[in-house]
Amino acid sequence: xxxxxxxxxxxxxxxxxxxxxxxxxxxxxxxxxxxxxxxxxxxxxxxxxxxxxxxxxxxxxxxxxxxxxxxxxxxxxxxxxxxxxxxxxxxxxxxxxxxxxxxxxxxxxxxxxxxxxxxxxxxxxxxxxxxxxxxxxxxxxxxxxxxxxxxxxxxxxxxxxxxxxxxxxxxxxxxxxxxxxxxxxxxxxxxxxxxxxxxxxxxxxxxxxxxxxxxxxxxxxxxxxxxxxxxxxxxxxxxxxxxxxxxxxxxxxxxxxxxxxxxxxxxxxxxxxxxxxxxxxxxxxxxxxxxxxxxxxxxxxxxxxxxxxxxxxxxxxxxxxxxxxxxxxxxxxxxxxxxxxxxxxxxxxxxxxxxxxxxxxxxxxxxxxxxxxxxxxxxxxxxxxxxxxxxxxxxxxxxxxxxxxxxxxxxxxxxxxxxxxxxxxxxxxxxxxxxxxx
Amino acid sequence: xxxxxxxxxxxxxxxxxxxxxxxxxxxxxxxxxxxxxxxxxxxxxxxxxxxxxxxxxxxxxxxxxxxxxxxxxxxxxxxxxxxxxxxxxxxxxxxxxxxxxxxxxxxxxxxxxxxxxxxxxxxxxxxxxxxxxxxxxxxxxxxxxxxxxxxxxxxxxxxxxxxxxxxxxxxxxxxxxxxxxxxxxxxxxxxxxxxxxxxxxxxxxxxxxxxxxxxxxxxxxxxxxxxxxxxxxxxxxxxxxxxxxxxxxxxxxxxxxxxxxxxxxxxxxxxxxxxxxxxxxxxxxxxxxxxxxxxxxxxxxxxxxxxxxxxxxxxxxxxxxxxxxxxxxxxxxxxxxxxxxxxxxxxxxxxxxxxxxxxxxxxxxxxxxxxxxxxxxxxxxxxxxxxxxxxxxxxxxxxxxxxxxxxxxxxxxxxxxxxxxxxxxxxxxxx
Numbered sequence: 004x005x006x007x008x009x010x011x012x013x014x015x016x017x018x019x020x021x022x023x024x025x026x027x028x029x030x031x032x033x034x035x036x037x038x039x040x041x042x043x044x045x046x047x048x049x050x051x052x053x054x055x056x057x058x059x060x061x062x063x064x065x066x067x068x069x070x071x072x073x074x075x076x077x078x079x080x081x082x083x084x085x086x087x088x089x090x091x092x093x094x095x096x097x098x099x100x101x102x103x104x105x106x107x108x109x110x111x112x113x114x115x116x117x118x119x120x121x122x123x124x125x126x127x128x129x130x131x132x133x134x135x136x137x138x139x140x141x142x143x144x145x146x147x148x149x150x151x152x153x154x155x156x157x158x159x160x161x162x163x164x165x166x167x168x169x170x171x172x173x174x175x176x177x178x179x180x181x182x183x184x185x186x187x188x189x190x191x192x193x194x195x196x197x198x199x200x201x202x203x204x205x206x207x208x209x210x211x212x213x214x215x216x217x218x219x220x221x222x223x224x225x226x227x228x229x230x231x232x233x234x235x236x237x238x239x240x241x242x243x244x245x246x247x248x249x250x251x252x253x254x255x256x257x258x259x260x261x262x263x264x265x266x267x268x269x270x271x272x273x274x275x276x277x278x279x280x281x282x283x284x285x286x287x288x289x290x291x292x293x294x295x296x297x298x299x300x301x302x303x304x305x306x307x308x309x310x311x312x313x314x315x316x317x318x319x320x321x322x323x324x325x326x327x328x329x330x331x332x333x334x335x336x337x338x339x340x341x342x343x344x345x346x347x348x349x350x351x352x353x354x355x356x357x358x359x360x361x362x363x364x365x366x367x368x369x370x371x372x373x374x375x376x377x378x379x380x381x382x383x384x385x386x387x388x389x390x391x392x393x394x395x396x397x398x399x400x401x402x403x404x405x406x407x408x409x410x411x412x413x414x415x416x417x418x419x420x421x422x423x424x425x426x427x428x429x430x431x432x433x434x435x436x437x438x439x440x441x
Numbered sequence: 442x443x444x445x446x447x448x449x450x451x452x453x454x455x456x457x458x459x460x461x462x463x464x465x466x467x468x469x470x471x472x473x474x475x476x477x478x479x480x481x482x483x484x485x486x487x488x489x490x491x492x493x494x495x496x497x498x499x500x501x502x503x504x505x506x507x508x509x510x511x512x513x514x515x516x517x518x519x520x521x522x523x524x525x526x527x528x529x530x531x532x533x534x535x536x537x538x539x540x541x542x543x544x545x546x547x548x549x550x551x552x553x554x555x556x557x558x559x560x561x562x563x564x565x566x567x568x569x570x571x572x573x574x575x576x577x578x579x580x581x582x583x584x585x586x587x588x589x590x591x592x593x594x595x596x597x598x599x600x601x602x603x604x605x606x607x608x609x610x611x612x613x614x615x616x617x618x619x620x621x622x623x624x625x626x627x628x629x630x631x632x633x634x635x636x637x638x639x640x641x642x643x644x645x646x647x648x649x650x651x652x653x654x655x656x657x658x659x660x661x662x663x664x665x666x667x668x669x670x671x672x673x674x675x676x677x678x679x680x681x682x683x684x685x686x687x688x689x690x691x692x693x694x695x696x697x698x699x700x701x702x703x704x705x706x707x708x709x710x711x712x713x714x715x716x717x718x719x720x721x722x723x724x725x726x727x728x729x730x731x732x733x734x735x736x737x738x739x740x741x742x743x744x745x746x747x748x749x750x751x752x753x754x755x756x757x758x759x760x761x762x763x764x765x766x767x768x769x770x771x772x773x774x775x776x777x778x779x780x781x782x783x784x785x786x787x788x789x790x791x792x793x794x795x796x797x798x799x800x801x802x803x804x805x806x807x808x809x810x811x812x813x814x815x816x817x818x819x820x821x822x823x824x825x826x827x828x829x830x831x832x833x834x835x836x837x838x839x840x841x842x843x844x845x846x847x848x849x850x851x852x853x854x855x856x857x858x859x860x861x862x863x864x865x866x867x868x869x870x871x872x
Contacts, residue, residue, distance in 0.1 A: 015521070149583055252577050295567070300577075352519035369812070
């Protein structure tokens with residue numbers, strides 16, 4: 004066999020941020036416009052702070068946001084958007100209401116007008132709301148049969164206890180009771196420009212795009228409401244919580260570990276420690292339980308940031324019969340990264356991956372829009388990419404080892420497993436204390 | 442609204458060993474996408490070896506001539522990039538997206554496995570286990586697993602090639618051997634049966650030198666003859682149902698055969714537009730009727746090709762409509778309403794603006810996909826492999842925009858109940 008040398012990498016050029024502009028309107032709405040003209044389109048993200056909103060109402064509001072205004076029916080809204088190649092949809096997370104969409108670049112003004120009408124003059128017609136309510140109830144019912152959803156629900160409950168983040172999906176029964184008048188009231192109270200951030204990215208002139216937004220959204224006014232969520236509680240380690248799913252052919256392993264915010268001095272080192280452990284394919288944990296042992300298909304571990312706190316979440320779906328061994332290897336790899344410094348080469352590999360994915364993430368209109376909108380949730384701007392890149396580039400092996408010892412120690416984890424309890428309780432009990440969830 | 446187009450440049454050439462190359466440079470972001478497509482997919486796997494094309498895709502990541510197991514992943518990710526592969530009915534793709542300084546490394550990695558993957562018993566058994574977990578995650582352990590892409594083809598089609606389960610049975614996967622894998626590689630993974638596409642931040646002359654350097658000495662092997670998978674349309678409506686023990690609510694999907702996507706693209710394309718007229722958004726015909734007015738379904742979707750890859754599929758394929766229903770939902774009622782709406786379309790025509798707004802939205806989707814370097818490299822590689830026309834990617838928004846009302850109505854008129862195959866999910870959970 005011939006031996007061919009691996010070609011060298013040409014070092015990355017300096018990180019270049021795209022042309023952008025920002026303005027806060029008198030209503031309190033902040034507009035950020037970023038130019039990436041590669042395709043003749045525009046991406047839109049609107050984030051409205053929604054912390055502590057009543058869950059069932061807020062979830063239905065996000066589903067029913069486009070059901071009608073004084074001037075337009077739900078069908079008019081969809082058709083008018085389509086006419087400019089546009090589409091808008093809304094979603095909810097524990098911190099915000101997020102409107103996401105795009106259109107042909109030439110349709111930006113029209114899309115903003117329609118968005119403004121929806122935001123400032125919604126009607127929530129009874130018929131349409133009833134349809135959306137029934138659909139949401141059905142979606143929740145389906146979600147409750149999805150193992151990933153059930154495992155997530157159990158983990159959030161275990162992590163957050165009585166904190167508002169503990170429950171992120173309403174019960175079907177609660178949704179059934181929501182009336183259109185309550186959506187109108189919630190909208191009037193919370194869908195407000197003050198503190199909201201609109202991000203526009205695409206084939207646009209940033210200043211002119213902000214002018215368009217100012218013109219279209221000038222009539223969207225109203226006071227903001229305090230939506231601050233209290234800081235998340237510290238994780239309290241304890242017995243592994245086992246959730247029974249009789250007959251399951253796989254078990255869903257979930258662990259939560261402490262983490263820090265994006266701007267914490269430890270963050271870059273923690274991110275690198277997580278990479279080496281299980282944060283990407285070429286990590287120890289994935290190579291171990293997938294490529295060596297074949298226990299699982301898509302294990303992953305990632306740091307999740309919410310406004311009131313961050314956490315590191317470890318997740319894998321493994322065959323029922325190897326649930327014990329998979330948990331053993333997971334605990335072993337967490338223990339190893341928390342106890343021994345990473346190797347030089349594996350740290351460099353994780354560093355290059357982390358820096359590279361930042362570039363890939365900002366190479367499309369949609370990627371830039373998502374990034375700018377997420378950053379805005381934490382009071383950050385795209386410039387943060389430059390600072391974070393520098394932090395990733397300079398984090399030392401000692402700092403990474405220290406972060407791993409502090410945050411990735413298996414003794415700090417809270418653990419939930421969803422699976423066939425009859426088959427997996429004994430093997431899990433051999434490794435750690437187990438409590439059955441009610 | 443005028444439908445804009447992209448003007449991505451396209452350079453094509455063929456190496457002496459038959460490898461076809463497509464280059465589409467764009468210096469607007471410092472990233473590069475590399476795709477290698479092999480002209481073999483699920484339809485070509487041998488009988489008794491269901492799931493083999495996909496299993497083999499996994500084996501292509503398990504080391505090659507100059508690379509140990511795990512090295513491929515580490516070299517891509519250690520260069521700041523991401524990778525994946527996927528198996529379709531008519532092709533298998535492998536791809537990376539990386540910072541542009543890693544282009545040569547990606548070419549080296551793809552060339553190395555084109556020369557020969559390391560096919561060992563240990564890696565084979567390991568990846569059989571991984572694939573089984575993939576099937577458990579995506580099919581066996583979740584509601585609506587494999588609906589409708591694994592469930593409808595055996596109702597619609599007769600031949601093994603078109604009808605079998607592309608994920609494969611555990612029995613077939615367990616029986617796969619290293620010899621099977623060697624044979625599959627020899628037959629289908631020839632350089633002449635592959636296309637390399639590179640998109641993004643690079644210089645064409647430099648990239649051409651690098652490609653020649655890394656792929657030039659891949660041994661030439663003859664390209665297999667492409668089988669004809671055609672089979673006659675069904676005679677009379679077909680319907681089947683099955684109990685999904687994890688699904689809480691009923692669902693239904695129907696498929697109708699459509700014209701040859703390659704040989705008869707002009708007649709085929711209107712079906713792609715028709716699927717959007719019927720189901721794209723709240724202003725579309727079936728969403729308005731079934732979701733908003735009748736409330737007989739909670740969601741409805743329409744598309745062509747079982748994997749939604751309408752411009753990357755060969756004959757035979759189908760237009761699919763699928764719907765999820767509320768508790769106690771009645772599939773017959775839904776199908777009757779679909780028939781009524783199709784009749785209304787055929788006899789009453791389109792509403793003013795209905796076609797142009799659908800075309801505008803389709804253009805947005807097409808253009809958005811091409812904004813990512815892999816959104817160009819991958820489809821261009823397949824368009825080259827199947828049609829010899831990678832530049833068609835630039836033309837698609839315009840071609841979609843040129844579809845006429847008469848063509849849409851003619852397409853709708855063929856979606857008759859007697860040509861329809863239907864699969865119904867009977868909920869088995871909470872019953």
